[in-house]
Structure formats: C-alpha cells, structure tokens
Amino acid sequence: xxxxxxxxxxxxxxxxxxxxxxxxxxxxxxxxxxxxxxxxxxxxxxxxxxxxxxxxxxxxxxxxxxxxxxxxxxxxxxxxxxxxxxxxxxxxxxxxxxxxxxxxxxxxxxxxxxxxxxxxxxxxxxxxxxxxxxxxxxxxxxxxxxxxxxxxxxxxxxxxxxxxxxxxxxxxxxxxxxxxxxxxxxxxxxxxxxxxxxxxxxxxxxxxxxxxxxxxxxxxxxxxxxxxxxxxxxxxxxxxxxxxxxxxxxxxxxxxxxxxxxxxxxxxxxxxxxxxxxxxxxxxxxxxxxxxxxxxxxxxxxxxxxxxxxxxxxxxxxxxxxxxxxxxxxxxxxxxxxxxxxxxxxxxxxxxxxxxxxxxxxxxxxxxxxxxxxxxxxxxxxxxxxxxxxxxxxxxxxxxxxxxxxxxxxxxxxxxxxxxxxxxxxxxxxxxxxxxxxxxxxxxxxxxxxxxxxxxxxxxxxxxxxxxxxxxxxxxxxxxxxxxxxxxxxxxxxxxxxxxxxxxxxxxxxxxxxxxxxxxxxxxxxxxxxxxxxxxxxxx
Amino acid sequence: xxxxxxxxxxxxxxxxxxxxxxxxxxxxxxxxxxxxxxxxxxxxxxxxxxxxxxxxxxxxxxxxxxxxxxxxxxxxxxxxxxxxxxxxxxxxxxxxxxxxxxxxxxxxxxxxxxxxxxxxxxxxxxxxxxxxxxxxxxxxxxxxxxxxxxxxxxxxxxxxxxxxxxxxxxxxxxxxxxxxxxxxxxxxxxxxxxxxxxxxxxxxxxxxxxxxxxxxxxxxxxxxxxxxxxxxxxxxxxxxxxxxxxxxxxxxxxxxxxxxxxxxxxxxxxxxxxxxxxxxxxxxxxxxxxxxxxxxxxxxxxxxxxxxxxxxxxxxxxxxxxxxxxxxxxxxxxxxxxxxxxxxxxxxxxxxxxxxxxxxxxxxxxxxxxxxxxxxx
Numbered sequence: 001x002x003x004x005x006x007x008x009x010x011x012x013x014x015x016x017x018x019x020x021x022x023x024x025x026x027x028x029x030x031x032x033x034x035x036x037x038x039x040x041x042x043x044x045x046x047x048x049x050x051x052x053x054x055x056x057x058x059x060x061x062x063x064x065x066x067x068x069x070x071x072x073x074x075x076x077x078x079x080x081x082x083x084x085x086x087x088x089x090x091x092x093x094x095x096x097x098x099x100x101x102x103x104x105x106x107x108x109x110x111x112x113x114x115x116x117x118x119x120x121x122x123x124x125x126x127x128x129x130x131x132x133x134x135x136x137x138x139x140x141x142x143x144x145x146x147x148x149x150x151x152x153x154x155x156x157x158x159x160x161x162x163x164x165x166x167x168x169x170x171x172x173x174x175x176x177x178x179x180x181x182x183x184x185x186x187x188x189x190x191x192x193x194x195x196x197x198x199x200x201x202x203x204x205x206x207x208x209x210x211x212x213x214x215x216x217x218x219x220x221x222x223x224x225x226x227x228x229x230x231x232x233x234x235x236x237x238x239x240x241x242x243x244x245x246x247x248x249x250x251x252x253x254x255x256x257x258x259x260x261x262x263x264x265x266x267x268x269x270x271x272x273x274x275x276x277x278x279x280x281x282x283x284x285x286x287x288x289x290x291x292x293x294x295x296x297x298x299x300x301x302x303x304x305x306x307x308x309x310x311x312x313x314x315x316x317x318x319x320x321x322x323x324x325x326x327x328x329x330x331x332x333x334x335x336x337x338x339x340x341x342x343x344x345x346x347x348x349x350x351x352x353x354x355x356x357x358x359x360x361x362x363x364x365x366x367x368x369x370x371x372x373x374x375x376x377x378x379x380x381x382x383x384x385x386x387x388x389x390x391x392x393x394x395x396x397x398x399x400x401x402x403x404x405x406x407x408x409x410x411x412x413x414x415x416x417x418x419x420x421x422x423x424x425x426x427x428x429x430x431x432x433x434x435x436x437x438x439x440x441x442x443x444x445x446x447x448x449x450x451x452x453x454x455x456x457x458x459x460x461x462x463x464x465x466x467x468x469x470x471x472x473x474x475x476x477x478x479x480x481x482x483x484x485x486x487x488x489x490x491x492x493x494x495x496x497x498x499x500x501x502x503x504x505x506x507x508x509x510x511x512x513x514x515x516x517x518x519x520x521x522x523x524x525x526x527x528x529x530x531x532x533x534x535x536x537x538x539x540x
Numbered sequence: 541x542x543x544x545x546x547x548x549x550x551x552x553x554x555x556x557x558x559x560x561x562x563x564x565x566x567x568x569x570x571x572x573x574x575x576x577x578x579x580x581x582x583x584x585x586x587x588x589x590x591x592x593x594x595x596x597x598x599x600x601x602x603x604x605x606x607x608x609x610x611x612x613x614x615x616x617x618x619x620x621x622x623x624x625x626x627x628x629x630x631x632x633x634x635x636x637x638x639x640x641x642x643x644x645x646x647x648x649x650x651x652x653x654x655x656x657x658x659x660x661x662x663x664x665x666x667x668x669x670x671x672x673x674x675x676x677x678x679x680x681x682x683x684x685x686x687x688x689x690x691x692x693x694x695x696x697x698x699x700x701x702x703x704x705x706x707x708x709x710x711x712x713x714x715x716x717x718x719x720x721x722x723x724x725x726x727x728x729x730x731x732x733x734x735x736x737x738x739x740x741x742x743x744x745x746x747x748x749x750x751x752x753x754x755x756x757x758x759x760x761x762x763x764x765x766x767x768x769x770x771x772x773x774x775x776x777x778x779x780x781x782x783x784x785x786x787x788x789x790x791x792x793x794x795x796x797x798x799x800x801x802x803x804x805x806x807x808x809x810x811x812x813x814x815x816x817x818x819x820x821x822x823x824x825x826x827x828x829x830x831x832x833x834x835x836x837x838x839x840x841x842x843x844x845x846x847x848x849x850x851x852x853x854x855x856x857x858x859x860x861x862x863x864x865x866x867x868x869x870x871x872x873x874x875x876x877x878x879x880x881x882x883x884x885x886x887x888x889x890x891x892x893x894x895x896x897x898x899x900x901x902x903x904x905x906x907x908x909x910x911x912x913x914x915x916x917x
Contacts, residue, residue, distance in 0.1 A: 339786055363789025372787070380787040383780045390773070395788040397773045407768045 033095065034059040034222040035080075035111075035191050040089035042075055049075040051246045053089070057191075057239070062213060062223040064233040064254070067243030068266055068469035073226050076243070077193055081113045082106040093191070112184025116196040118176055122169030126162050127151065130183050147186070154185050159215050173324075174205035181212065185221075192216065193224045198232060202324055203497070203530030210236045228266075230259040231498075242266055267470045276481045277521050278317070278505050286314045288348070289458040289489020290336065295345035297331050297513075305331040306342065307513040313489040315457070318480070320504025320521070321493045323533050328513035329493040330375055333462045336491065337372040338365045350458045350489075366395060368458075371451040375462030375493065377440075381447040384436030388426075391435040392417040392450050424449035425475055441472035452479055459483060459490045465499060477503060497529060511535040545900040554899060556847070560840070560888060562895050564854075567887035571880040580871050592864025593857040599864070601732065601746025607849075607856035608748075608813045611755040613834025614852055615762050616807035618843040620687075622766055623799035624779035629676060629691030630807040630831030632698030633669040637808025638815045639702065640668025642710065642720050642822040649724040657727045661816050662754065662809070669808015670801040672698065677800025681793035687800070695831070706824055720822040729817040749817030751809075758806060759845035765802070775799050807831060836885045840892075851888075858884065 040053040082102040135143040198206040242250040242265040290313040297306035313319040334340035346355035374380035417431035509517040509532035517532035531537040572582030620627035644664040676690035706718035732748040766772040778785040778795040814826045841847030862877030
C-alpha cells in the first residue's frame, strides 16, 4: 500500500522539507518530490486564509489534505491551480520552481484538478468535453480523431471506461467524475488534485473511484485528495496533512495514525464519540407526528420528483431519509414544510390534515408547532445582509412579544438573539453582526436555535451539518437528540450517511422519488444502505 | 501586497461622507475641464453656482423648493428598491397624484375650510399616486410583467391622459392655456415666507412652502416603515430573497403590490408641493423630470432617508445654482448645466465605488497593525 513513500525513523513526520531522507538539498528543495510548497501565505483583506504552509508530496503517492470548512484547503488548491497567486512563498514542481498565474500554467506544469462542482458541459459528449480548451488544430474533426486515439489509449492504460460519444448530461455522477479525471490525464497531468470527490457518490461509486486512484498511483501519477471525510483518508491515502485555521498543523503517514487522532488535529481538542440512538423502543401506541400517504409531485418540466411516498414519524423518534442528493428528499421536505404544492396525495402533520387543495402555508405550519430547518441555509434560512438579530426572527417577525404599537421592538429582538446565541454557542455572540459574515457552522447554529427555541412538536431538518465544522456538528446533533427525547417528531434528510446512521431511529432510503428501503437504526449497515441508495439491493 | 479591497470594511464616516465628497470633487474637476474648454473660468463658475444656490434667502428658498420634490420622488424609488423593484414610474405617479388633488379641489374647494381641504388634498395625492403604481405592481406580482417596462409605459399613458384631460375637460372655460381653474385660497398650502412671516421673520418670496415639512415627515415615516415595522421587515426580506420570504410565511405577491403602492403614494405627494403649494392649479407637465431625477437621488442616497435628504439637497443646489449660472454667464447654456449634473450623477452613482480601492489602500496604511490580525478564513 505504501509504494513510493519514505519510511522515517522519527515516526510519522513526512513532508517537511529538509527532513526527508533522499533528494533534499541545502536550501530546502526536495528534488524527489512531485510537488512542494514553501511558506505559502495568502491574505484576503484582514483574513489570513493560508499562513506559512509547507508541504511536500512524493511522486506516485496518494496524499490527503484534511481540514474543517474554512481551514483554507480550497484557497490552497486554488493557488496551485492558478486561480489566485500567493502573497508569499513558492511552489516547486519536481524540484523546480513554478510560476503559476492561470490554470493554463498549472496544466503546463502537469497539475490537473477535479473540482467539487464539475466543470463539464452537459450538452457535449465526453469526447468534446475532454477536448475543450486543449484543441491543437483549427478544425474540430482533426482534433476529434487525435483525441479519440489518445483517449482510448488512456482508458486502457488506466482502466477507465466511458462511452466517448455519450452526452455528459445523461451520465451518472460517477462517470461524470471519471470524465473529469480523463480530462486531466489527457492534458498530461502528473499531479491530480481531487476536491471533495465523494460528496455526490454512493459508497459503491466511491469504492470504484478509489480503485481508479490506486491504478493511477501504480502508474506514477501523484494524487492529492482534499476531503473532510476521515474514513476515506484512512482507506486510501499514503500520507496526510492536516490544515487548521489556515496553518498546516501536522503531517502523518496514514498507517501510523487514526481517525481519532486526525479529528483531534483538525479541531485542536479531544473529541468524544457518542451514541445517540434511543435506548429502548417507543411504546407501540405512540402517536404520529407526521403521516404521509401517497404523496406525488410532478414538476413543471414533467419530471416525477415524488412517486407515491408513504411514511410516518412518531413523536419522540428521528426518521432519517438517506439517498444521494436529487432523489426527492428536498422536494419531500418542501412539501411537508408548506413551501411547495404536491400534485397528489395527502398528509397529516401534527394533527392537521393537508392535501393538494388544502395545504397550510409556512406561517400556519409554525402555528401548528411544525418548524423547518432548510437545506439551503443561505437561500432560505437567513438573509445575508440582515443583522443576526433580524435573521433570528425570520418567520417569527409577527410575534406579539416583539411588537409595540406597530413597531418592532429592536431591543427585545436583540435580547432574544443574544440569548439564543449563548444557548447554542453561536460565535461571535454579537446580534448586530451581518448574518452573512458568520461562518457556515455558526449560521447553522443560529438557524437551529431559532427553530428549536420554541420547542416545536414536529421538526423538519435538511442537511443540518453541511459545511459545518466538527465542533459545531457535535452540538447540533446533541440539540436534535434533546428535542427527540422531549417528544418531538423529527424528519431528518441528509446526504451524509454517517450522520443518518448516528442519529436515526429508523432509516428510509429514497431513490428517484420513491422509498426503496427501510431499516431500523441500530441494524443499519453502510454497505446495505449504499446498495439501496443506488437501487441495487436485493429486494429492489 | 495584493489585497481584495472589496472585502475590506471601511468605517461609516469614510463610506458615507468622504467617498461621496471625493466623487463630487472628481465630477467637478471634469466639469471644470469642460468649462475651461469653452472659455469659462471654472472656479468662478462654481462660485456663481454655490452663491446662486445658497447665497441669499431667495436662493435658499428656491433650492429647498427643488429639494422638496427630490425628497418625495427619491423616497418613492428607494422604498421600491428595498423590495428589489425598480420603480421608474415616478413621473407618471406624481402627475396622476396631481390629478387627484385637482379633482378633489375642483369639487370641494368652495365648500370646505382649509383645515379639512389640506389633509384631503394630501390624501388624494397619495391615493391617486398609489393607484397609478398599483397596476404595474399587480402585473409584476401576478403575471411576471417586468416593473421597469410597465412603469415606463404608465408614464407615457399618464402624459397622454393628462394632455387629454387638461385640454378637453379640466381647462378653464374661455382660456387658451391648458390649465385648470385656480383653486380657492383655502386650498392653498401656505408659502414658507408667509408661514415665517407669522413669526415675524421677513424672508424673500419664493415657491418654497410647507410641503417641505411634509417631505421631512415622510423621511421619518419611511425610515420607521422600512426598518422598524414588520411590514418593512417583510418588504426587505422579499426584496433580498423570495425563497426566504416564502419560508418565513411572507407572500411575495402581497409585498410587491404593497411596496409599489407605497412607492406610488410617495411620488404622488410631489403634487402637494407643486400643485397645492406653488401653482394652485393643475398645469401641464409640472413633474418636469423630477421623477427621473428621483432615481439618481435614491441611488446616491443609498436608498436611506438620510442619504436621500443629502442627495436631494445636492440636486437642489445643482438645479438652482445651475439656473443662476446659465443666467449670469452667457457662455454657459442650460444644456451645459445639465451636463454638469450628468457628470455628478455619473461619478456619484455609476462610478460611486471607483475610488474606493485607493481609499482602502490609504486607510490600510494608517490602520495596518490592527487590520491584519489573523482571522479565521
């Protein structure tokens, strides 16, 4: 597994220039490395996104870079790929200094990047996407012939198989990602950077990706994997570096470390792992908080978003809805929250019957003690330009307690906001700060505080910890469990299987708008869920 | 050192006072170049402008009279802007507001005392202005018809309608010019020189009237409405994010229509100045471009009542000072004055942030130690 990495006597510190065994020269240049960063610093105004980053990655290895959201990973990779220039420091490729001012320069020195959000043209074929920007002749046909030959060679050498003439828009996500990898290899990438590659993949597709990465490694390609998923780091990387608050705080050989150690390095303090699942079963006669029957939703383009969904959530239970994003979970939440009208079916939410003709609107929902933590916090949950105090009453701005003869009582609103910020550890605890200037995790905590403060009886939650740092994730999970224990019926939608498995008493899997599988929380198995998410399990 | 200056926050006094002053200075510099080119001494010209606008009570009276109009139309555009609606129908809404005042006074001015007529007139101006903005608002909310297009069209409709009414219906019998008959004096809003005369202050006669006080009251009212009431909260939320508004239980359609009505009402109130306060009759085209200038005023004032008052004052000075300049210096025509006004709008509106990066760099030179403290990225 550790082909090509240097084993060291001092146990685990890899990648610091001057300390490696072979190829190091006096001025800190490590000639045996594929990529080396020295003292990279990047500031945006008053914010130091990267500070004095040193990194050395050996050729033909898979190196992981982990860090919480906001730690500076994306900035670092943007510098490598030419989107930004570092304020200080230099980049060395193969031991030679490289001046990268644009993605063209990066490609010329052999760096290829697969972004988190693919940069593909849906209406072009795989071949056309790969050629785009790398054409050598003026006429497309000549380029296409050359490209096809080269791609077929690459495909057989690296074991990547894709239909070259298929339209990218119709390909499954895993194959779109492989197209991105092919694009990089076509441009003679020797260093391949992947930014959060598994966010959109099922567990099985992720395994396939890792097989491809291992093949690349055997052929001498250097792979840099940026992720916050520690399990993947342990599975596939040879070495790993940890970024925290803009600084590189540690380098480790993967074999010599553990998820726990990496998590602590990412956060800077010890973490405890907690089992959130309910101890005993609920009594059989527990009433239902949500009861959905035959819900259907066909969107404006005629696509079926929800097809005959039946589900129920009892009071005091967390029902987790798993599935790859885009399989109807978002629409399910929107319908139950009163934001979107279903095409057919009906549901009962906290005792109120709802159907296509009689759908309560979001303010009625709040009166029914049904609260909603939206999936897209920046679009729905907050107004970026409002102060935190103003965002903290979004949806509750008509309440009696903040009114005085037609005017809003700003002092009361501020006081309430400060109280929420304290109870939910929102930092900085200043109600007058612009909502948009809080970090993702703190924004999410503020929204959660707002929705949980009034003790809802039914809670609809979407992606509660997306883009949220580990410390905040702990607190958010605790608060959700607290609500459950107090008798709240919670419907949890998340693309993070780990989160679903950690919190849900029951798990449903959605695929293309219908429920394709159901398991009890404590019997949940990741592989089985992964198969359900791809609709490839036995009973499908 | 490369900095992304757009992300550096500046203290309020720099953003709201220094940068606008710098913008005006740059505009005046270019205006000065033009004046040099036509053979006029720019320093002398600016002096004439400033004296002509502020140098006597006669000058100040005229300046404030213009300022009143700009405050009303500027507030109108600003309120709509907070709901992300670009209301450029201020001309038409003000015009129709004038129609409302006229109709009500032609009917009632001989029957009711001033203490009733004045509030009724103000109410009619607001109501008719709101009604003229209601239709474009409704069309945007329920049919998706773009407000910019419909409000401009309604300006044309208003102009044609008013020509028809003035020439055929409202014209005083036996008269040549298309005007209504003059209202009874009980329907006249007192002039400022009359009002001040009651307290023993003797000021020169100008068109300035008590509608200025109404304009200032509206500023306070708009400020309270937008930032201190729940309707203003809903308006701003819907303006920032329709999805978030729906999430919060707000109906975007209701917000669009009500925002346009408030906006139209404010534009309509301009008629209180012109019709009730100055002309005391309905005349053709009394809106004379104030509606459109209101857009520039709102933009320069950053859609905030305080900024709008300041921008309105600036434009009042430009109008009055420009008139004096065109009068005193034969080489400077009315068009030249409009060009200077245009330059000011250019540098204070479209190019308002052009100088900001340099201001940031100078600012950082003085604040360097604290501002570069490491912060979480």
